[in-house]
Amino acid sequence: MSLDKDNVIKIANLSKISFKDDEIEKILVDLNQIIDWVDQLAEVNTDKISPTFSSFENDKGMKKREDIVSDGDYREDITINAPNSEEGFFLVPKVID
């Protein structure tokens, strides 16, 4: 399956990455190369095969935890690396709903 410029722009938008016009050409070539290469998986017969989403030992299913308050309440540590914070809030450019 071959990608075109529109596909790339759409994917870039979903990924929240922007490419300059000259960069789009290069990424388009790279992506098409990679997609062509991985397309060979289509030759594998996977009828009736279930997917593996984790290679972790699966004998007991998901591990759970007790419902106790064991975390949180360290606002300073949470906000200390924030590029833009004020009075314990994270600041972002205004989002209009």
Add this chain to the structure above:
Amino acid sequence: MKNLTELCLYEAREGLLNKDFTSKELVLDHIDKMESSRSLNAFITETPEIAIKSAEKSDLKLIKEENGELEGIPLGVKDMFCTKGVLTTASSKMLSNFIPPYESTVTENLWSEGAILLGKLNNDEFAMGSSNETSFYGPVINPWKSNNDQINLVPGGSSGGSSASVAANIGLGALGTDTGGSIRQPASFTGTVGLKPTYGRCSRWGIIAFASSLDQAGPITRNVRDNSILLKSMCSHDTKDTTSSSKEIPNFENAIGRSIKGLKVGIPNEFFLDGMSNEIIEIWDKGKDWLKNSGAEIIDISLPNTKYALPCYYIIAPAEASSNLARYDGVRFGHSVKSSDINEMYKATRSEGFGDEVKRRIMIGTYVLSSGYYDAYYLKAQKVRSLITEDYSKVFKDVDVILTPSTPSSAFGLDEKSNDPISMYLNDIFTVPVNLAGLPAISVPATLDSNGLPLGLQLIGRPFEEETIYSFAKIIEDSANFKNIEKQWWLK
């Protein structure tokens, strides 16, 4: 007096216990080495003050005989492990100012045993790469040089700084992470021992995530015994990581020197690639002989879906990465570009903060998960993954360990492959299937090629059978009698 950096981990451990020297003396020698080796660019952040303070504490513990298993031992840590209060960058501009307020479980385990942080090691950005050339902080130079050429070589990746530092005798071992071969391939390129344990052996909590179902932390060391010692302290059952195993953690060091008589070694015929170099075929054969001479039985096996492992990996890993890296948005930490519009802020932040390879993989990942393509790519790849895993389960009924080359070549030159993504991806051809199946595997230096560059052999084991791997690895190590770098040309 011999420079203390010439001692390996178990020798230093013994020396400290025998009070032949202090931890402070040991650490000062390593700090010195680290500072004189800056041209290798193995370290992003050097932590000499922390190291010296820790060494002083360790010396007190050693005197009181209250020492941990790694008391006073200096180690380098790949910059993918969050270290509290110490810059942790993932070798990316995106985290070039990130100081974690928490410590990863694996490094916490080591500090509890008395180990000492020497510094944070350079790697491919967000662990994506096989040559350490995608780092925001510049490439790492392999301390090995070809006999026939003076050009700088890559140390492999993504744990390039980890493997280069160990090969250069900086630190008594290093932590790496392996998602598709990022410990084993650089170990092969630098003549060091690198192990990726079974998925779930080490906790992933606090390790910057690349591909969650594939990432595993592991040790890179100068020899097999050191590796087994370091692994033991890294492993733990962590309730903060539900993919962390609660299986008992054996004393892996006990497996060193165990007999392999009667055990069976599988040689997968699909790993014989077209155009494979004779040198690699030779060392592989030699490896078979070494093991046969120690009493193991060599058996030809088939892993039919081997050739699909790389494309399978290059769908799954980018897909998981595209989601794991969505949190880097300039809001709560990391690089951020000011803007009056939130979407513009996201785009500018991420476009500036991420390098080309990371962007490429995020784009691939987003594509293979997107509507209309999910079934054909991501779901398909996870089904192929099942087939690959099944291949290994089947053969492990007949053999105890699998022997393969670690890499299709020895270390190549800087810039040689950086313009061709797929050519770069092919470096992982022997290592990637192991991650897909969640198996443990080690790379042991086996020989030098005709250019005088290291080549490693890989041993793959059953889930949670790292001990078996270590037993075999020791045989290879003893047989290979591999010598480390003679001339430390990079020292200032």
Add this chain to the structure above:
Amino acid sequence: MNNLIEGKTGDWELVIGIEVHAQIISNSKLFSGSSTSFGSDHNTQVSFVDAGMPGMLPVINSVCVEQAIKTGLGLNAKINNFSIFDRKNYFYPDLPQGYQISQFEQPIVGNGMITIDLENGDSKNVGIERLHLEQDAGKSLHDQHPSYSFVDLNRSGVALMEIVSMPDMRSPEEAQAYVKKLRNIMKYLQTCDGNMEEGSLRADINVSVRKPGDDLGTRCEIKNVNSIKFIGQAIVYEAKRQIDMIEKGNQVEQQTRLFDPKKGQTRSMRSKEESHDYRYFPDPDLLPLTFTDDFVDEIKKTLPELPDIRRKRFIDTYGLSSYDSNILVSEKETADYFEEAVKNSNPKLVCNWVIGELFSVLNKMNKSIENCPIKAKDLGELINLIDNETITGRIAKDVFEIMLDTGDDPISIVESNNMRQVNDLSEIEAIIDKIIESNPDQVKTLSEKPNLIGWFVGQAMKETAGKANPKTVNEILNKKLLNKG
């Protein structure tokens, strides 16, 4: 019942489906150990996991799983012993990980059904499509600064149950009844406190219109409606908007909209206009969620009595009408109050007083039954006093007022105010004789208008300050004046 809306081009049918987001009652969040309590200082109930910091991992809260199963059982739904958590990927400042952990194709609860109760006494079945677990998002404040939004992640990661109905509702009333019933069931089960003002229960309303018999029309989603009243208003407005649009020859665009309670209108949400590709895939940090039939059965055993069962029991045990029972069980607190009051008292009388006097007074005082100034036990006692003729019905009303004011129990009020019913025959007779003597004209008129006896009863009650036993008064008067009895 005809729910059709009359338009210019004929009748229209309204089709409504509702997605409810219910915050689970639990001490800590779904995938992290931070507290879930409401109203805390911003960003204090946030862990590194909630903030999506590098290297953080989710671990599921076992109680949240049980609460979801409980709710599923309360919805008469299929419990799925195997379910998967998926990542829903999109960028938003209140979504720190850049994805929400939710469930896509394999949710923890499947098809179910509840019965809703309508005002006219009818009931209707509404199908449940599914229930799944997911993380709540943080909150943004947009009014703190001219150019910035302030983000608070306290709510980020709190456990939500998303309950999706089938598009079975056909009127605003049905929609309101559905949400009320759902809320009530969860309050009974204590899986969600149903507090819509505080945001623990939010409804997304999907509305479309069509001519009866036609295929489904294009629907619009009205997001985050947070009161029963607004649900009704929003649907009414939206239905009209869509009908007007179609009748003018335009097409309804599929949109996400918000209800503005001040204007009583819905408007399109700008930020959600671009269609999202959420790229759902199973979360690689989490294995599938599995449990056994035995596990579910153990939970079943712990379920409290649900409203429909309780209603039936009220009808059977207390002999109440279906209509009255319905009213009593429609809020768990009311049913609890009733059962406490009725412990040693006449159920029908208690019922009448609760639904009548009590409700009316609580309404005026704008109080809920949980904050009722009169204890249930005391109301029961008051009813007993009427029932055993210690006080008259009229006096009871006075006692009731005093109970409201003071919170005192009825017996001490009656004693201290000397309000006991006068039962002494001779005392009453004496009073009546006096009235008869003093009012010869009325006595004369009585022979022509026997109904005037009521006036005499009134006088007797006045003379006794309402304390005379009305039955006795009536008997004596009839005997003396009408030669009856």
